[in-house]
Amino acid sequence: MESNMIFVPMVLAIVGLLFMFVKMSWVKKQAPGDERMQSISKSIKEGALAFLGAEYRLLLVFVVIAAIALGIISMLVDTTHWIIIVAFVLGAFFSALAGNVGMRIATEANARTAEAAKTSLPNALKVSFGGGTVMGLGVAGLAVLGLSLLFFIFVKMFVTGEASFYSEMTIALEALAGFSLGAESIALFARVGGGIYTKAADVGADLVGKVEAGIPEDDPRNPATIADNVGDNVGDVAGMGADLFGSYVATVLAAMVLGNYVIKDMSVNGPFTDSFNNMGPILLPLVIAGVGVLASIIGTFLVKISNNEAKEPQVQKALDTGNWIAIVLTLIASFGLIKYMLPETMSMKFFGEGYVEVSSMNVFWSACIGLAVGALISVVTAHYTSLGKKPVLDIVKNSSTGAATNIIAGLAVGMKSTFLSVILFAAAIYGSYTLAGFYGVALAASAMMATTAMQLAIDAFGPIADNAGGVAEMSELESHVRERTDILDSVGNTTAAVGKGFAIASAALTALALFAAYVTFTGIDGINIFKADVLAMLFVGGMIPVIFSALAMQSVGKAAMEMVKEVRRQFKEIPGIMEGTATPEYAKCVDISTKAALREMIVPGLITIITPIIIGLIFGAEPLGGYMAGVCVSGVMWAIFQNNAGGAWDNAKKSFEAGVEIDGKMEYKGSDAHKAAVTGDTVGDPFKDTSGPSMNILIKLTCLVGLVIAPILGGHSTEEGMAQLTTEEVVEVKNDEIKKVLVDLKVINEDMAKASVKTKTIPSGGGEPVITETVISGTKEEVLKKIDELKEEATSFHQTGDAAKKQ
């Protein structure tokens, strides 16, 4: 039966995009404020688009080079089709498009939010959250649309029934990996470049403006003010958006690859069939993603407040309500879909345990684990970085003895925060794998990512509110406007910290799912770190996040220094700037940040992309797996450490605004303790906004590059086209005993081969099955001979044993 299930996510994605257009035009219809507000908003928008423009030019170069490289791969490797180039370019284009749409709406919504705040807080929330919704739906809608459209086309192209379903589907999914690689490449540029941009502008504006010239933040006389506001959009809107777009696509892709593997595992019992064109486990993650878009739309309707006098808790509650409704709806729908689309029990291969029967309910529980761990990691993140909690208070207390003790305390908080996060994360891996293998891990990640649209709407609303405050300040609006935008901004700060926890948790689970997909793609038996080359690469991988962080931190320093010099120059050379009679040259500062960001991200970007390729080509598939694991383990640790230390320092500094009690004495802004806290915050800035969040991209992109080059490394490639032959043969029943044989033959080169022959014998009357796996290596001739012998033995089984006994 032809199934039309593939159209479901496509339609849901289109619904999401239509709703996005409705919301977009609604936001644009709102009053844009007076001329000054419009002019400031326009400057921010132009700066942001200038950054995007410059980024696109650099991207074009990158995309062309990468496309050529992919073309070469597709020529060298039978199982990689040139169409991967199209998928790659489309992935890059869709991600860039989503970022562009989000950035445009965010920079339009800021002045409109400020204007709405003149009369009503509920309206201001509606406008700013509306802007966030556009971003969220744009990202999720384009991701699901791109994936389902390409998957539809690739299945038509490649899954023709000429070869085995598994190998044809592998080719289709490998091409689809190009889409994910394209998306993640944009994320690299947006997240790392954006991170450098925003901190260079921020530090530059603060050092000269606040410290040297003594003018307040967001003061229109500061030439770097616009760049600073652009930075919020570039880093927190476009950067976060591209990061989650990448995670979203990669998670769904990895789950699809592992779904294909489930089908392969089940084919040991004969060809797999279901009423979804025999690809239920592959389609499931895509459909869940589509349903998540719909659930998110419903959730957005619930984000509203009615009281004009509302404070932070009410606003937070409105956001939480929307978020939880979206999550619960997704969970309910997932339950139905899992029951509907998956066989009641599946046979999955577990390393070292052989084939295990897994119920579809286990897959659902895996999804629940994903959602629970995502939520709990957010809670842990909030604990370590929130105002008034012990970790932040510890840093505050240690500020009284100077900057050094403040720094030590902040570092210790960041380091300690890894404990619970990693335990949760390890529990998620262990739990979801135990329930449903790596398919379970991928589904856990998919469930977590399903409500990305809602999550991103909440994330993007923060910077819009922050910018609205900036517009209000620069346009010298009445103070109650700023008070209202401050309420929204304050809630936005909390959601930003939680969002970072969500982003790293999702990136880590995504990386794991990709890692699992990589192992199945290469056809290796696992990644054994007791092999010295694998262990060596585990160490090298562990080092990469450390170096990447160091480079990112240094980049911020360098770029900020350039900004400082430019601002100083303008203060000196433009007469009347301090009196407000002359306009500073905002564009020059924007330009400096843009150029510095793009220039500085080239080296870390190249390290990320080229290192796995070099290691894969020189050492092979398994050491590259060790490298990927090293990057993930170390990357997760450094991400949590840097994000949370930075967040905690930031709030320790903020604590002084309301005054804090240290050893029985109240300390306020301007005290020595506050100065120490400012030093800590300055150290933490690149941690939390540049190097920390960059880790997400580093670990995902590393695994994705591995996945894309997997066909070159694994047994797929060969002369004679016989690289890897997997035959599922000989299902015999004799004396009620069932015997199944699976032969995996890998030709290493002209002379040598390696094969694995697995037989599973289920004794008559049930009972524990006996699994034997024979690994043979030697000359091709000898190995083929031995396989024949083993197959003979299997088909004539019990004869050997009986014959032996008679002797």
Next chain:
Amino acid sequence: MESNMIFVPMVLAIVGLLFMFVKMSWVKKQAPGDERMQSISKSIKEGALAFLGAEYRLLLVFVVIAAIALGIISMLVDTTHWIIIVAFVLGAFFSALAGNVGMRIATEANARTAEAAKTSLPNALKVSFGGGTVMGLGVAGLAVLGLSLLFFIFVKMFVTGEASFYSEMTIALEALAGFSLGAESIALFARVGGGIYTKAADVGADLVGKVEAGIPEDDPRNPATIADNVGDNVGDVAGMGADLFGSYVATVLAAMVLGNYVIKDMSVNGPFTDSFNNMGPILLPLVIAGVGVLASIIGTFLVKISNNEAKEPQVQKALDTGNWIAIVLTLIASFGLIKYMLPETMSMKFFGEGYVEVSSMNVFWSACIGLAVGALISVVTAHYTSLGKKPVLDIVKNSSTGAATNIIAGLAVGMKSTFLSVILFAAAIYGSYTLAGFYGVALAASAMMATTAMQLAIDAFGPIADNAGGVAEMSELESHVRERTDILDSVGNTTAAVGKGFAIASAALTALALFAAYVTFTGIDGINIFKADVLAMLFVGGMIPVIFSALAMQSVGKAAMEMVKEVRRQFKEIPGIMEGTATPEYAKCVDISTKAALREMIVPGLITIITPIIIGLIFGAEPLGGYMAGVCVSGVMWAIFQNNAGGAWDNAKKSFEAGVEIDGKMEYKGSDAHKAAVTGDTVGDPFKDTSGPSMNILIKLTCLVGLVIAPILGGHSTEEGMAQLTTEEVVEVKNDEIKKVLVDLKVINEDMAKASVKTKTIPSGGGEPVITETVISGTKEEVLKKIDELKEEATSFHQTGDAAKKQ
């Protein structure tokens, strides 16, 4: 033929110890200085011994608990004998004894060095280096003596020829692991406790003395001065000594375990024999260690200067000469020993490649790699932490814009320094493994550690010179005395940084060798991180060093605060203290540091020891392997990062003493930039002296605990005593074809079993061998049946194939 080779290391160790006594009595015969100097020296000695005394009391509790735990293990597990308790206690005792001897001589040598410096720099060097030599030879001599003595006894006890050589030797080596565990436990107390002690005293003395009261460093009016000087001995002499004692013993032990594995591998071709009681590969590392002691003694004779006007370079050159002579002699001797004691070619099993013929020269090249990498990592460490080099100058430059930029620059230097160190380290693993398997890795570590006596003599000489300067200052000796001790101290600072590089490199290689020994002990097939539980534990392991560092840093902060309060109290309550008419209560400060250090090290110590036990018992052998790998990868990274960042900050601060040029302006002590650099140094202090060096112990102890509990986890344990049966059978020759079969049977529980049957077929006329490995899992009955079938098939080989063809 009975070989007496085992007595060679024993005799060499005794020679080392005799020479130590000679040197010790020579040092003691030197003039101890005037009454005041003697009194100060006595206070330091008493403080140091007070710390040791308190440590021993805590240790006694620990040793009793651990001995009981080991007793329980030995009762539960057939292959673990209760004698492991004796080995454990002896290991703890020898390590403590070595530390005690070293600490006593160091605290006697300080005043004598100052006295000698009154007249002659060459003599001052001779005395201080003499003290170091006593420490070095005490550690190395006791280590080699303990290991060879116990090994001799255990071989007599267990290797009786009743069971297979491999399994009997495994029991002997498992008992020997107790000695290593005892030694490393002391190292935990000495290194972590000592690290907390020294920094608490240092920070406490500085904060109140230098900053609040404005009196110089080492001023006798400061109540914490003695504690500060005691700290140098506790941390840098006893801590470093115990650390290297532990590494030394563990490395040799791991190499012996892997030597046993080499013998097992070679037994596939029939029983292994050589003229060293058939245990050449096991004895080799022990003999090399013995020879290293002799080479170190010869090296110490070359450490001398003749010119009284010599400066740092000449002193450094004298140390370098002695060091290199010791290394070269060891290398030459190793070449001869390897050629003499190992078979010309060995058959070693490489994962995934089967059995490979390895020449004994490969083992020698592995040893060369170990020495080369040890030296190169020291060079890298020196580059990142030395005065006048780019990394330190970068930090200096960034001090001009305040503490925040100084901190960021220092963090970046530490992070970047991981790059070359890790690449070198990965190259060492890869190179030595490729040459000679994990035996090669262990021999690389052994070669690096062979000159531990010399290395430690150089390391311990620094703190003695530093203390001599303190004694000179406190006794108000003439300034030329201090100038001379300062020359020695300055050289000591450089050797300390390099020594830290050596310590972490050796700890890392040791951990790897232990890790390899662990895998062979448990009998698992490797550590596959594609299994979810293993991967989850890899993450958990990666988190432990981060948490450990955070706890250690916090401990320093807490202990320093207590010290600050006590010093403040004494200044306030003891009249005449500032005028020098009343003596401060030094002992109270010593007591505070002692108690705080011991109290604060309990939690990190427990985490280190208990976590691997819990993981091993709950999840099993392979996940514990993943945990160990996680701790090693992350631990090495954090050790290098923290050590080098701390060292670089320290020297960035010191740069200001001679004056530095920043942006064309000279900056000196007391400038704002210098203050920023002081902040950096304060952050770096716990990094480089507490948490950084603690990582060494953490990674070694983790692997060692794993090794000791391996028998509980692996296939050794079982009812029926049939846990792991390894039979090496059926060597048949038919039609010139040679066939060998190796059966490994593991009984999992009453019902289930797992077996591996390996056959190696060498075709007639040579050519590539065909190796097949069949892994069978299922009910015990079925597995045994299948093994019989496979054996039948092997003995009657070609019949099945021929028969099949006829059908």
